[in-house]
Amino acid sequence: MSTPSRTVEPRAAAGVRTITFAQAVNEALAEEMRRDPAVFILGEDVAEAGTPFKVLSGLVDEFGPERVRDTPISEAGFAGLAVGAAMTGMRPVVDLMFGDFLTLVMDQLVNQAAKTHYMSGGKLKVPMVLRTTLGATRRSAAQHSQSLHAWVSHVPGLKVALPATPYDAKGLMKAAIRDDNPVVIVEDKLSFQDKGPVPEGEIVIPLGQADVKREGTDITFIATSSMVVVALRAAETLAAQGLSAEVVDPRSMVPLDTATLVESAKKTGRVVVIDEGHQSYGVSAELAAVVADGAFYHLDAPVKRLGAMDVPVPFSPVLEDLTVPTPEQLTALAREMCGARS
């Protein structure tokens, strides 16, 4: 399957503003809430407090406390309410402050939301979005730093999106809200203040379209979420050293644009998958397997992975920073892999 209509990140141009990731998410939610009265937000501190990450600032002023609904600290409860409300005509957006709290809503996501459409023989739908976060290096310790997107990606019946830029954050959120399936959107906590170009007006990025963030010829970095910027930095360094790296962002784990990943792997012959989930049994393994399977006869080196270390995230800054892949590690690995060719 080719992807001729791929939605590509815009370059700076007339009508293209530079806004933060948080503003992009905020705009997406506001636009969809204006467009469809069935859309509402519920979660902890989403209204009066505007969320700890300030992503939702101002929404309650426009849409009121019914549609921007503060909940008690009751994750399983409000996630379950969202499933029920979605089954009967609403389009809830659940705000789950930290991805670590996925542990608390897994029954409602895995046993209820993901299975209702299938188990009802296609008669019922659960059009809900759960937005949550990933990412370490905020000195938040082991229970507020995990990147657990592999858990939800493993469950048939859920879609999973991982925006890495303001543009993608807006376009994927709007697509997720309009989707008739339960969609989990995982945002990198550290990227909320990052800025990027976002055109005025409507942006909807269909789930299942990868984006080539940088073109290259010697090696492919398949990078997700927080690791896209790491891959771009490594590519920059490598360019100065005469190596051309391509950076491909799948943007959604489910559905997965396997064609674009495989196409890039065939072109460069070398692939590193980089993802902030724990490396063992994570999405990096799945992405690596897709590439190995689809591009085997075009590969000049084994597909490599870089993930977070298999340790609980330590509080100690000196230790914490070692657990997440860095541009330096990726650069070194890429040089080693490309060196093997000469």
Place this chain on the structure above:
Amino acid sequence: MTPTDGLTREHGHELLLDMLRIRRMEERCAELYQKTKIRGFLHLYIGEEAVAVGAMRALTPDDAVVATYREHGHALIRGVSAEKIMAEMYGKQEGCSRGRGGSMHLYDAPTRFYGGNAIVGGGIPLAVGMALADKMQGRERVSACFFGDGAAAEGEFHESMNLAALWHLPVLFCCENNLYGMGTGIERAQSETRLALRAASYRMSAWDVDGMDVLAVEEATRRAAEAVRSGGGPHFLEFRTYRFRAHSMFDPELYRSKEEVAAWKERDPIELFRQRLRDAELLTDDEDAGLEALASDEVERAVAFAEAGTWEPVEDLERFVLSEPAPQREVAS
């Protein structure tokens, strides 16, 4: 016992017939299970029929119903046809869930029957969410949620009670307290065994009801449902009932004595009500036989329908994982 004063012959016959419809259908299910026509789990409601029959009468077609894995009776009385239920238990595509759900996952959109949930307590927040949707959309509907005493030990029970009461949502909690969560007695599972009292601590109206008395169930549910519908917030009914059969089909019942089961069978809701109708001269032998025949005929039609049903084509296995229709594949209406 609720007096039969004012009970019409027609109303009495409907209640008795509905209880018989569940009983006869499930007795047949047990036979079909022995013949391996029905496989997997099969949780029979026998003994508890008065609850579903009485409670459903207080609901309107616009209301929503969420139930548990012991939900054959609820589905039937809500209006899902016996044919579709039986075909579903067979796993045939003519079943109400296309054969995808089975005994524990009966779904039916037209009657607003939202399962059939095999996670204990898992359906409770769904019902509260449906009530939230109704409140937000200004619809005067009730979301009725059936669950067992076992669910009251789950965290989702607590979170749902709190949210429903906090937000004053139009949900009717129908707790079917049959005294056992699987094979563990309630006194070994709940620190406070008076579950209505527990519910009242969330500041919602709650009371217990004799779940073996179909008239008491109907009256209590009508009162509670009307209160919910008129903006009174969530209500909680604890129906004291008893299941006569095993938890599922394989259960040595080591956790309760034969004497205890026999004592509860003395209060069989069907026999109790039948006798009361006779005492009030509202039921003749011929009428009774006629009701039995109606129930039996319905079951036999359902079995014939399920037997004649077809398996879903294997190429449809991956349909409905996600809601988009698969490309180039026609979607049946």
